Structures are given as structure tokens and as C-alpha cells.
Amino acid sequence: MTLGVLPDVDSAFQEIKGNALSHWKELWAGKEPVIMVGTATCGRAAGALEVLQAIREELDKAHQNASVIEVGCMGHCYAEPLVIIAKPGHPPIAYGYVTPEIARRLVRDYVLGEDLSLEFALGALEKNDLIPSIYDLPRSTYERRVLLENCGRINPEDIDHYIAKGGYEALARALRMQPQEIIQEIRSSGLRGRGGAGFPTGEKWDICHNAPGKPKYVICNADEGDPGAFMDRAILESDPHSVLEGLIIAGYAIGARHGYIYVRAEYPLAVQRIKIALRQARSLKLLGRNILGSDFSFDIKVFEGSGAFVCGEATALVASIEGKPGLPHHRPPHLATRGLFGKPTVLNNVKTLAYVPHIVRNGAGWFSGIGIKGSKGTAVFALAGKVVNTGLTEVPMGTSLRQIIFDIGGGIPKGKRFKAVQIGGPSGGCLPESALDLPIDFDSLEGAGAMMGSGGMVVLDEDDCMVEVARYFLEFTQRESCGKCTMCRLGTKQMLEILEDFARGRGELKDIDVLAELAEDIKAGSLCGLGQTAPNPVLSTLRYFRDEYEAHIKEKRCPALMCHDLIAYYIVPERCERSCDACVGTCTVEAIFSNKKRIKVIDQEKCVKCGTCLNACPPQYHAVTKLSPPDKVPKQ
Amino acid sequence: MLKRFGRKKENLVPILQQIQARLGYLPAEAMLEVAQFLGVPETDVYSVATFYNQFRLTPPGKHSVRVCLGTACHMKGGYIILDAWKRRLGIESGQTTPDREFDLDTVACVGCCAMAPVTVTDKKVEGKVSPTRVDGILLSYKIKNKEKASQ
Numbered sequence: 178m179t180l181g182v183l184p185d186v187d188s189a190f191q192e193i194k195g196n197a198l199s200h201w202k203e204l205w206a207g208k209e210p211v212i213m214v215g216t217a218t219c220g221r222a223a224g225a226l227e228v229l230q231a232i233r234e235e236l237d238k239a240h241q242n243a244s245v246i247e248v249g250c251m252g253h254c255y256a257e258p259l260v261i262i263a264k265p266g267h268p269p270i271a272y273g274y275v276t277p278e279i280a281r282r283l284v285r286d287y288v289l290g291e292d293l294s295l296e297f298a299l300g301a302l303e304k305n306d307l308i309p310s311i312y313d314l315p316r317s318t319y320e321r322r323v324l325l326e327n328c329g330r331i332n333p334e335d336i337d338h339y340i341a342k343g344g345y346e347a348l349a350r351a352l353r354m355q356p357q358e359i360i361q362e363i364r365s366s367g368l369r370g371r372g373g374a375g376f377p378t379g380e381k382w383d384i385c386h387n388a389p390g391k392p393k394y395v396i397c398n399a400d401e402g403d404p405g406a407f408m409d410r411a412i413l414e415s416d417p418h419s420v421l422e423g424l425i426i427a428g429y430a431i432g433a434r435h436g437y438i439y440v441r442a443e444y445p446l447a448v449q450r451i452k453i454a455l456r457q458a459r460s461l462k463l464l465g466r467n468i469l470g471s472d473f474s475f476d477i478k479v480f481e482g483s484g485a486f487v488c489g490e491a492t493a494l495v496a497s498i499e500g501k502p503g504l505p506h507h508r509p510p511h512l513a514t515r516g517l518f519g520k521p522t523v524l525n526n527v528k529t530l531a532y533v534p535h536i537v538r539n540g541a542g543w544f545s546g547i548g549i550k551g552s553k554g555t556a557v558f559a560l561a562g563k564v565v566n567t568g569l570t571e572v573p574m575g576t577s578l579r580q581i582i583f584d585i586g587g588g589i590p591k592g593k594r595f596k597a598v599q600i601g602g603p604s605g606g607c608l609p610e611s612a613l614d615l616p617i618d619f620d621s622l623e624g625a626g627a628m629m630g631s632g633g634m635v636v637l638d639e640d641d642c643m644v645e646v647a648r649y650f651l652e653f654t655q656r657e658s659c660g661k662c663t664m665c666r667l668g669t670k671q672m673l674e675i676l677e678d679f680a681r682g683r684g685e686l687k688d689i690d691v692l693a694e695l696a697e698d699i700k701a702g703s704l705c706g707l708g709q710t711a712p713n714p715v716l717s718t719l720r721y722f723r724d725e726y727e728a729h730i731k732e733k734r735c736p737a738l739m740c741h742d743l744i745a746y747y748i749v750p751e752r753c754e755r756s757c758d759a760c761v762g763t764c765t766v767e768a769i770f771s772n773k774k775r776i777k778v779i780d781q782e783k784c785v786k787c788g789t790c791l792n793a794c795p796p797q798y799h800a801v802t803k804l805s806p807p808d809k810v811p812k813q
Numbered sequence: 814m815l816k817r818f819g820r821k822k823e824n825l826v827p828i829l830q831q832i833q834a835r836l837g838y839l840p841a842e843a844m845l846e847v848a849q850f851l852g853v854p855e856t857d858v859y860s861v862a863t864f865y866n867q868f869r870l871t872p873p874g875k876h877s878v879r880v881c882l883g884t885a886c887h888m889k890g891g892y893i894i895l896d897a898w899k900r901r902l903g904i905e906s907g908q909t910t911p912d913r914e915f916d917l918d919t920v921a922c923v924g925c926c927a928m929a930p931v932t933v934t935d936k937k938v939e940g941k942v943s944p945t946r947v948d949g950i951l952l953s954y955k956i957k958n959k960e961k962a963s964q
Contacts, residue, residue, distance in 0.1 A: 222928040222940035254927030404883030407924035442830070442867050443923055445936070483826060483865030486921060500825035501857075502864035561885035561926035568927050599884060635884045635926070649887050653921070659864075741892075765897060765944045785900065787893050787944045 189469045190349035193461050194340055201341030205263070210243045210288050213261040213269075215329055217250035217414040218446050219407070219568075223257035224276070231277035232260070235284040243288060249415020251329030254568030256299055259329070262287060268303040270295075271311060302330075316570065316585040321547065323555050324531050325571045328415035333450050336457035339418040345463055347534035351426045352471045359430040359537065360386060366541035367553035368533075372398055372489075372526035373604065373630045374706075375552075375619040381523055384513040385431045388521035393433040396517065396524045397424050399440040399447070400494060402486040403602030404653065406633025408557045409527040411569055413440065413447040416531070417454040421477065423530030425464060426537060428475045431523055436477040439494055442484060451479055486603075486657035490705045491524050493659065504661050505705035526631065528557055548574030552618035560586045562635035563593065572617075579613040582636055593638040596737075597721070601630030603650045603657075604710030606717025607643060626717040628710070642739035643722040644729050648676040650714035654707060664702030668695050669711055676715070679726060681742045682733035682806065689726060693719065738803040745807035746784055746791065750776045752800035760790035760801060781810065815850050822851055825861055829868060837873040866921070874909045874916035876954065878902070878934050883922030885929040894930050895919060897944040901951055914954075 204211060212232060216225045229247065236243055253259060256273030260280060263269035270293065272283060279297055286292040293308065300311035311317065331338035339345070351359055364379025385393060397420060401409040413420060424436045440448055455477055458464040466474045485503050487493045493503035495517050516522025532554060536544045545553045552574040558581060561567050565587030572581060582588070582598060589595050597607040606627035608615070615621050622629050637646065655669040672695050678684040696712030703709050719726065728734045735743040748760070748769075755775040768783035769790060777800075779790070794801040804810055814831065818824045825847070832843050839862050848855040862868045880895045899905060902915050909916040925931045928940025934950055 218923065218938060219925050219927050219940075222925045222931060222938040257928070401924065402921065404887075404922035405885050405926055406922075407926055410924040443920060481827075481830060483830065483867035484921070485865050497826065498823060500821075500823040500861070502861050559926060561929060562888055602884070633884070633926075635888060637888060641888055646888070649884070657921075763945055765948065766900070785896060787897060788890065789944050792943070 186349055186352045186469045186471050189462070190345065193463075194346070197337035197340035200337045204244055207244070208265060210265070211261075211263040211269070212243050212245045212288070213248045213263075213329075214245070215250055215257065215259040215261075216247040217329075217411060218444070219250055219254045219411070220257045220259065221446075225258035227277045228258045228260065228275050228280045231280040232284055235281045236288070239284070239289055241284075241289060246332045247334070248331065249328050249333050250411045250569065252325055252411070252569030252571075253299065253566070255566045259299070261302065261329075264288070267293075268301040268305045268308065268310070270301050270308060271299045272297045273299040316566070316587075319572055319576060319580050319585055320570055321555050321573050322571050323535055323547075324412060324416075324419070324528055324557055325569060327419065328411060328569075331416065333415050333417055334453050336418060336454065336461065336463075339416070343538065344418055344534070345422055347537035348422050348425055348463065349469060351429055351537050352469060352473060356386060356430045356432060359426065362541045363430075363533065363536060364541075366536045366544040367548075368529065368536060368544065369552065369619060370526055371528035371532075371557075371631065373601070373628065375629070378525065378529055381513055381525075382427065382430050384511070385521045385523045388514045390514075390520050392435060393431055393520055394517045394522040395424055395427045395431060395433045395436045396494070396498070396522060397436070397438040397527060397530055398489065398491075398494060398524055399438055399444075399527050400482045400489040401441060401444075401527070401631065402489045402657075403604075403631055403633045405559070405561055405599070405602055405635045406631050407559045407561075408569060408632050410444050410447050411559075412527055412531060412557075413444070414450055417447075417450050418458065419531040419534060420527055421451075421454055421458055421464070423525075423533035424477060425468070425475055426533050427523060427525060427530060429473055431521070433523070434475055436475060437480050437498060437517075438477060439480045439482055439488075439498065442481045448479060448481060455479070485659075486653070487659045487705070487707050490707060493705065494524065495522065502659070504659050505707075507704055528632075549616065549618060551620060556617060556629070556632060558632045558634050560634050560636065562599070563589055563638040563641070564636040565590050574618050575616045577614050577616055578608065581617070581634070582613070586636065589636065589638050593640065595636070596639050596641060597637045597643065597646075597718075599635040599637060599646060599714075600633070601628040601713075602633050603654050604628060604706060604713055605630045606713045607637070607646060607721065608717070609721040611721075626713065626720055628713070640737055640739065642680075642735050642737035643718040643725045644676065644679050644735075645737075645739050647715045647718045648673070648680050651676055651711070654711040658707065658711075662703045662705075662708055664699045665704075665708030665711065668699040668702070669708075671695055672699075672712065672715060679729045680735075680740045682729060682740075684730045686727070686730055688730075689719065689723075733806045735805045738805050740805075741786055743807065744786065744803050744805045745781060745810045746779050746786060746788070747802055747804050747810045748777050748779055748790075748794075748800050749802060752798050753777050754795075754798045754800070757795065757798070759793040759795060763789045763793040765789055781807075815847070820851055822853055825851060825853070825858065826865070829858075829862060833868060838869045838871060841870075871909065872913070874913050876915050876935055878915055878917045878932065879920045879923075880906075880917070881921075881923050881925070881929070881931040881933070882919045883924075883926055883929070883931075885926035886922075886931055889929040891930040893944060894932060894942050894947065897947040898932070901947060 301308040368378045369375040488503040493505040497503040651673040791801040848858045
């Protein structure tokens with residue numbers, strides 16, 4: 178394959194771009210209002226499809242024409258379902274927490290009428306003199322959106338929207354460059370892999386470019402298996418073309434003709450939107466034979482992973498595409514020299530590839546101007562757990578954890594106290610308050626016992642038990658261990674059993690030392706990242722929250738009142754209002770009865786500790802409480 | 814169905830996925846046939862089918878219930894929701910109710926952590942589930958069944 182470029186690449190692209198722009202302008206310049214509904218999976222879970230239906234019905238009823246568009250996720254998941262309404266003459270306004278009823282009202286009052294309905298608004302999407310914009314929210318001081326820029330603002334199922342926003346321009350430019358020039362550009366931008374390990378992307382490409390053997394392959398790793406992380410899903414569902422463009426450029430740079438996107442089957446909507454994107458890119462000759470009239474040909478296949486966490490590991494992923502069970506093998510040889518079907522292969526994370534078009538378009542200097550030394554560019558995080566503004570955020574590298582959790586995330590809900598942040602998934606660790614001022618980059622967090630990982634952040638408050646967190650992750654890695662390495666297969670099982678004993682109040686102090694010892698052995702005796710990092714959640718919680726472990730062992734008490742076997746629900750008789758039956762009515766197992774004084778009592782034999790009564794008891798009485806250890810409950 | 818695929822070993826997982834999409838599970842006969850078609854040992858097919866969490870070897874129920882146990886869901890009470898489903902359906906995770914109406918399983922993470930705890934019933938993602946919501950979902954299935962029966 179020669180990589181010489183015919184001169185008409187540019188004119189071919191300009192024609193495509195011209196068409197896309199005229200569609201885009203038509204959409205916004207028309208007299209019809211534009212209504213966008215965020216229907217990524219998070220929006221759907223909150224009821225976005227019902228909202229969409231309500232909007233369509235209400236418009237039909239009024240015989241009003243409007244462009245109703247499904248968009249992806251803006252990252253404000255806490256406020257889902259999200260609706261954006263743009264009327265000619267007004268800035269687009271985003272409305273949050275929309276129910277079908279509110280949606281109908283918005284159509285009647287704002288789309289048909291003149292009432293801006295600002296009581297439901299999150300803010301305008303453009304700065305203006307009239308309406309506060311979302312850029313006035315405190316979080317936007319810290320945010321810097323590169324990958325998330327288009328998310329929630331364009332229709333992911335319409336390639337013209339992406340092109341109108343500057344998409345595929347980088348591809349057209351790349352095709353006029355020599356592959357080595359592109360690799361050099363990526364190298365000098367300082368881009369490091371966003372899957373967790375942080376390997377310099379330019380270097381990886383260079384090794385693969387120079388490796389002998391053909392054909393070469395590029396694979397996009399969209400097997401986002403870390404529980405608690407959903408950045409890749411959101412990007413694939415909201416802006417799939419940015420990933421495709423990055424993958425095509427990577428293919429051109431290393432000299433590959435075939436690309437794969439390895440995506441989890443648990444993400445059906447992402448799979449569907451990628452497939453639509455591939456079809457559209459092919460029809461515009463941005464993918465397939467002779468891309469944009471050049472003599473570079475490249476095509477992409479989608480491979481659906483089948484629910485094995487270890488397949489996120491590079492060699493296991495490759496084995497899985499080859500039709501084998503996803504067992505990792507020893508490296509070297511690295512994939513870049515001996516990968517898929519034994520050929521040189523580049524494997525990059527979704528976000529890594531999505532940065533590529535931005536770097537080619539804006540130059541390496543632009544990218545390396547963001548972030549700090551050693552960690553360039555931005556980082557995308559998924560905030561979940563006990564934090565007010567759950568969702569996605571993108572910040573320059575070097576931003577502190579405190580800024581992300583408290584300034585962007587809005588802190589802990591219900592006035593509770595912050596306890597820890599779990600970062601990096603099953604390979605990461607839990608960091609306490611004292612570590613919150615650490616800058617986020619590839620290297621700082623490792624010193625503190627965690628890692629940046631792919632970017633999942635789960636915030637924990639005073640009600641979360643750290644022993645339970647450690648047990649949860651061990652249970653996960655234990656189940657997902659592929660079984661190849663003895664230490665990983667059996668060692669994690671031993672650790673899990675010890676932690677289960679702790680959680681049931683059956684542990685002994687000397688078990689803590691056994692845990693630490695096992696942790697070191699597993700780290701040393703495992704081939705792949707899954708095993709090497711599996712003990713991290715235990716080690717980091719032991720390091721920062723040893724007192725909680727000791728309470729479980731010595732006092733058989735769970736300080737956070739979470740461990741199922743160590744707590745009991747109890748209704749404080751003095752606080753029970755007596756005439757209120759809220760708890761009795763909601764108890765799912767009919768374990769609550771009224772005594773002679775009509776005070777409510779929980780039958781401890783029947784109680785399944787689901788906590789429904791605690792939520793049902795009106796806050797002014799606050800009579801239902803949790804006690805630990807359970808024998809604290811007085812005899813009644 | 815097999816005709817649509819080439820006789821290459823790398824098609825094994827896609828073929829199994831296709832069979833499961835069609836039948837809901839992987840019957841032993843189907844796996845034998847796949848092994849013959851691809852010319853690989855039967856144990857290879859079995860090892861792949863049992864390695865990946867997605868594949869099931871027993872027939873599913875009419876409706877699927879998948880309780881998410883990702884980190885955020887777990888910390889927000891996903892295990893309590895799983896308990897509630899087990900209690901109401903009278904089965905353990907990984908089993909199907911005797912009347913073949915529901916099958917219950919857990920999933921590592923569906924990526925809706927902001928809406929935790931999450932349960933996926935059939936293809937619908939339910940966010941912020943509570944034990945009482947579990948009862949509500951079951952009731953809505955019951956009502957739908959009744960409506961169908963009366964029609």
C-alpha cells in the first residue's frame with residue numbers, strides 16, 4: 178500500500194463540509210423551534226423517552242412544527258431528563274428534571290407561548306443579557322470541555338452535525354500529511370493513554386508503525402468494565418464520530434487497513450449508535466475504500482464484548498477478538514509488535530482516540546498548553562455516589578480532587594460528611610479527606626495508593642463502610658479473575674473470605690496482617706493488571722481507615738451502620754408519633770406492628786433490613802434508626 | 814443461520830451471540846453444531862460459552878430482570894434491591910421462576926451510575942429503584958398480563 182495522496186482530498190472534503198454546514202444552518206436559521214432531548218442511557222433511565230413522547234404529542238395536538246432531535250449526554254446527569262429548547266430570537270435554554278408533565282407545559286408555555294418558564298431552567302447555553310447561562314454555574318470556572326464539547330449538543334445519529342462542528346477536518350488534513358508527521362505531532366502533544374496506564378500514545382504508534390509484519394490493526398478499547406465509570410459510554414452515545422475519526426487517523430498513521438471497536442454488550446445504545454455512525458461515514462467516503470479519493474483504504478468492525486471484565490486488559494481483549502476465552506498472556510511481546518492474529522496492533526482507549534482529531538486540527542502546542550508537566554490535556558471524570566451533581570465533567574490535568582468533588586460536584590447531599598472518594602475502580606483505592614488537595618494527574622495519585630484509572634469517581638459519605646467497600650471490590654475481582662494465575666485465582670478468594678468474616682463480625686486482629694501479606698503476594702504473582710492491582714482497594718482502606726476494620730473485629734460493630742449482619746433497625750419509642758402508620762404501610766415484609774400503646778415495633782426475626790421504613794418515617798419524627806452491633810436493640 | 818458466518822474461529826463469539834439473541838440461551842445441541850461448523854473441539858466452544866458472563870446455558874424467563882451491582886449502585890443499596898427481587902420472585906440470582914415468567918441476574922455495571930441504584934427490566938433501564946419500586950414494577954407486569962388475558 179502506498180500512502181501517496183491525491184490532490185483532490187481537500188476538494189472532496191470541502192464539498193461534504195459545505196453540505197453539512199448548509200443542513201446545520203438550515204436547522205438553526207429556520208423559523209421552527211428546535212427541541213433537543215438528551216436520550217443517552219442515563220437520560221433514558223430517568224425517563225427521557227417518555228418526555229420525548231410527551232413533547233411530540235403536545236406539538237401534534239397544537240399542529241406546531243418543530244425540529245425534535247435526540248441528543249446525547251451533556252454530563253449533567255443529576256438533572257436528567259434534560260431538554261433544550263431553542264426558539265428563533267432567544268438563546269437556547271436547557272431545562273432540567275423534566276417530567277412528561279413539565280415537558281407538556283414547556284411546549285404550551287414556551288414553544289407555543291412566550292413564557293420562558295425559567296423556574297424549570299438550568300440555564301441558557303449561550304452567554305446573553307437576559308437569562309443566566311450554565312457558564313455562570315460555579316463548575317464552569319473549573320471545567321474545560323474538549324471531548325465533551327459536542328456531547329449533548331449535536332445529534333449523534335447525524336454525521337452532518339459532527340461535520341458542521343468541525344468534524345473530519347482533521348482526517349482531511351491528516352491524509353495530506355505523512356504518517357510520520359502525524360506520529361510526531363501526537364508525540365510532541367504529550368498525549369498519554371486514557372485507559373489507566375498512561376503510556377505515551379505517540380510512542381506506541383511509532384513502535385507499531387516501524388514494526389515488521391502486515392496487515393496491521395488498530396483497536397479501540399471501549400470495554401469500559403470498571404464499575405462506576407461511564408465516560409466512554411457517554412462519549413460513544415453522544416459523539417461517536419469523534420472516536421471513529423481518531424481511529425481512522427490512527428490507522429493511517431501506523432499503516433493499518435483494518436480497525437476494530439471492542440465495545441461492551443452491556444452498552445446496547447452505544448453499539449447501535451456506533452453502527453449508525455459507521456454506515457454514515459462509509460456513505461460519505463470518509464471510511465472504506467479510497468477515503469476522500471485518496472489511496473488510503475480503511476474499514477472498521479464492531480466487536481461486542483460478552484461481559485468479562487478481564488477483557489479490558491490488552492492481551493485478553495485481543496484473545497477475545499480471536500474467538501478464544503479472554504485470558505491475558507505475558508508481555509512482551511507487546512501488542513505493538515505482536516498483537517491481533519500475531520500482527521502489529523495499536524490498542525487505544527475511547528478517550529485517547531477522541532483527542533486525536535483535536536490535536537491534528539489544533540496542533541500539538543495547543544494540547545500541551547493544557548494541563549501540567551508530565552500530564553497534558555484534560556481528564557474526563559464520571560462522578561457518582563454520594564455527591565450532589567452526579568454526571569460527567571472534564572477538567573485540565575492538575576485540578577485537585579477537592580475542586581472536582583466540592584466545586585463541580587457540589588459536595589455531599591443531605592448535609593452528610595465526606596468520608597472518602599473511590600477512584601480508579603477495582604484497581605484504584607479510596608482516598609480520605611487529607612488527600613483531597615492532591616492534583617489529579619497520572620503520577621500523584623499513585624503515591625497516595627490510588628490511581629487515576631479510566632476516570633470513575635465514586636464519592637462515599639459517613640454512611641458508607643470502608644470494610645464493605647473493600648469486600649465489594651474483592652468480590653468483583655474474585656469473580657472476574659480469569660483463573661490463569663494461581664495467586665490471583667486463589668489469593669483473592671482467601672482475601673475475600675477474610676473480609677467477609679470481618680463484615681459478619683467474625684474476624685480476628687491477626688487476619689489484618691494476613692490480608693496485607695496476601696496483597697503483596699498477589700501483586701507479585703499475577704500476570705496482568707487485574708491481579709496486580711486487585712489488592713489496592715484493601716490496601717488503601719487499611720492504610721486510611723484501619724479504625725473501621727478494628728471496630729468490626731473488636732467490637733463487632735459497623736461504624737457506618739452498613740454491614741448487613743452487624744446492624745439492626747430499631748424504632749425509638751419516645752420518638753414514634755403513634756398515630757402515623759407510614760412505616761407499617763411501607764414495610765415490604767410486614768415486620769412492623771403496633772404495640773398496645775400504638776407505638777410501632779420491628780419484629781427483628783422478620784426484618785430483612787431493607788431500610789424502607791427509615792426512608793418512610795417522616796423526618797420530623799426521625800424515629801427509625803439503625804443500631805450496631807444488633808444486640809444494642811432493647812428487648813421489647 | 815450459520816451460513817451467514819465464515820468458518821473462521823474468530824466468528825465463534827459473534828455466532829454464540831447471535832444464537833443467544835435468537836433463542837435466549839445456548840442449548841447444548843446448538844453448541845455441538847457450532848463446534849462442528851467451525852471445526853473446533855466441543856470443549857473450546859463450551860469454555861468460551863462459560864467464560865463470558867453474557868452467555869447462559871439455561872432457558873430464560875419471559876421477562877429479564879438485571880440488577881446492577883456497579884460500585885455506585887452497590888453503595889446506594891443495590892444489594893438491598895437484589896434482596897428485594899429475590900424475595901419477591903422467590904429465586905436466587907441466575908435462576909428462572911418456575912412459571913418461566915422472570916429470570917433474575919446481576920450485571921457488573923450498565924454505566925448509569927448517576928441514577929443508582931439501577932435495575933434493567935427487559936430493555937428498560939429503571940433508575941433510583943427502591944424495594945417498594947420493585948413491587949411497583951412487578952405489579953405493572955401483572956396488570957399488563959391481566960389486560961392481555963382479558964382481550
